[in-house]
Structure formats: C-alpha cells, structure tokens
Amino acid sequence: MTKKPIVEMTQVTKIYESKVMHRALNRLDFEAEEGEFIAIMGPSGSGKTTLLNIISTIDIPTYGRVLIDGVEPETLKANELALFRRHNLGFVFQDFNLLQMLTVEENIVMPLTLDGLPIMEMKKRIHQLAEQLSLSDILNRRPDELSGGQAQRTAICRALIHKPKLILADEPTGNLDSNSAKEVLELLSQINEHERTTIIMVTHDPIAASYCDRVLFIKDGEFFNEIYKDERRQTFFQRILNVLSLLGGNVNDLRLL
Ligand SMILES: Nc1ncnc2c1ncn2[C@@H]1O[C@H](COP(=O)(O)OP(=O)(O)OP(=O)(O)O)[C@@H](O)[C@H]1O
Numbered sequence: 001m002t003k004k005p006i007v008e009m010t011q012v013t014k015i016y017e018s019k020v021m022h023r024a025l026n027r028l029d030f031e032a033e034e035g036e037f038i039a040i041m042g043p044s045g046s047g048k049t050t051l052l053n054i055i056s057t058i059d060i061p062t063y064g065r066v067l068i069d070g071v072e073p074e075t076l077k078a079n080e081l082a083l084f085r086r087h088n089l090g091f092v093f094q095d096f097n098l099l100q101m102l103t104v105e106e107n108i109v110m111p112l113t114l115d116g117l118p119i120m121e122m123k124k125r126i127h128q129l130a131e132q133l134s135l136s137d138i139l140n141r142r143p144d145e146l147s148g149g150q151a152q153r154t155a156i157c158r159a160l161i162h163k164p165k166l167i168l169a170d171e172p173t174g175n176l177d178s179n180s181a182k183e184v185l186e187l188l189s190q191i192n193e194h195e196r197t198t199i200i201m202v203t204h205d206p207i208a209a210s211y212c213d214r215v216l217f218i219k220d221g222e223f224f225n226e227i228y229k230d231e232r233r234q235t236f237f238q239r240i241l242n243v244l245s246l247l248g249g250n251v252n253d254l255r256l257l
Helices: 048-055 078-088 103-113 118-131 146-158 178-197 233-247
Strands: 005-017 023-034 036-040 063-068 087-095 166-170 198-202 213-220 222-228
Touching: 005 048, 005 198, 023 048, 023 198, 023 222, 036 048, 036 078, 036 178, 048 063, 048 166, 048 198, 078 087, 087 146, 103 118, 103 146, 118 146, 146 178, 166 178, 178 198, 213 233, 222 233
Parallel strands: 036 198, 036 213, 087 166, 166 198
Antiparallel strands: 005 023, 005 063, 213 222
C-alpha cells in the first residue's frame, strides 16, 4: 500500500520573541504518514509542545514549511482554518478539557452542533461511538461525576466524532492512574489500528510511548533520534529507556505509569 504523508514539516524553526529571544525549534524536519502512531519525547523545554502546537495549526513557524494533509495552514483565512481544524484534527489533552456544565453527551456532540448537523444524525453517531468507547451508560453524567479514565474516554470520543485524519494528544495519560492510563493507551492503539487514524502524542512516559510505532526524540529544539517498534512492547520500552538515558535531562521529567 502506498503511504500518504499527513504531516510534512521542512526545516521548521520557531523563535519566541519575548524579553529574550528564544529558539524553541531549530530547522526541524518531520514527516508522519497516514496510520502512524507516533510519540514525541524530550526533556522539559526541548520544544515538544511547540512542535505539537505547530502541527495542530494553533501556532505557525517563524521559518520553514508545514503541510497537513497537503494543506499549508498558514495560507488559510481564519474561518477556513477553524473549519479545517474541526474537520481534520482531533485534540486530546492531559486535563481532558471538558465543559463542566455540560453532560458527557453534550460535550461529545459539541463539535457537531457547530456544523449544524441534523439531530437524528448526531444521535446516531454519538451512540455508535459511545458504544465503542464504553460510554453508553454514563452519557447523562457531568464531568465532575466521572473517573479520570471515563473523562479521558469522553474527550477521546469528542475528538473522534468528526472522524479526524489526525489526533494530537498532549500527555493524555498525565493525570491518570496506571490502570486508566493503560485503558486509554489501548483505546488509542485500537483506534489507530482499526480506523487508521494517525496519532501524534507528546509524552514524558516511556510506557505510554511504548504503545506507539515510532518515537521521535528532540533535544534543544532539534532532532535527536528516532526509533521504530519492530518487536514486543517490552523490548521497545527498554530501547526507549536507552535513548532517554543518552538524551539526559532531568530524571523527574520521566513519569512512569
Ligand atoms: N510563548 C513563549 N514565549 C517565550 N518562550 C516560550 C514560549 N513558549 C515556550 N517557550 C520556551 O520555548 C522552549 C520550548 O518550550 P515547550 O513548551 O515547547 O517545551 P516542552 O518540551 O513542551 O516542555 P515541557 O516538557 O516542560 O512541557 C522552552 O524553553 C520554553 O521556555
């Protein structure tokens, strides 16, 4: 099967111009193909969030070129960009980002209401997905009545409702206990495998990274190394730890599930 690039970044540099100029990314090349599940790792301050924000079209590079599914986000007008983001990208965050006054169902349906889809059509989509993500019994609950794992599954469901090509996850297991984290990672793996949704996940956690097909390591805003999974997850986990020890950085930056 021919591979199709979803993300193409060429020589991307990001300079933050605050009191002191800071080069957060330096001439970074990165490509993600359709169907890949990729982890981005690196010490604190190495540029992971900056990279994810640029791929998410939330931020733009100072220099260099970014294509998402063949489209250069920088060339889109604000309303076109909002639409592009809503239809092509799904976001999952560490702190779930659910609206507290809405129920699980209302949180999930939110992106569809923005598109004005007929109610019956929306209900059908939600119930199919809720079934798949084991949320059917808690659709009427509010976020403060959910466990961390249920809250993150709700957020994943919301991210999937538009059938996005690309899911961007920033520390999705950062606030979860080890069992819920495992559940969320298995769910992301299933989505990646069955729907062929490309997933790019920033994580400090080598166990979370070991669920991916590839881990990209960055240091000081530059490419450091990348490794591919070609064997059991446990062996991949060991290889991830080896690269992290070469990478250095603060040991506290590592969070084990
Ligand atoms: N808006 C900003 N203005 C100035 N400097 C910034 C800004 N955002 C980030 N930086 C700097 O850019 C560098 C990269 O930041 P980034 O948040 O991408 O790192 P990170 O790898 O995600 O870190 P962490 O793991 O701690 O979240 C850091 O040195 C940070 O201080």
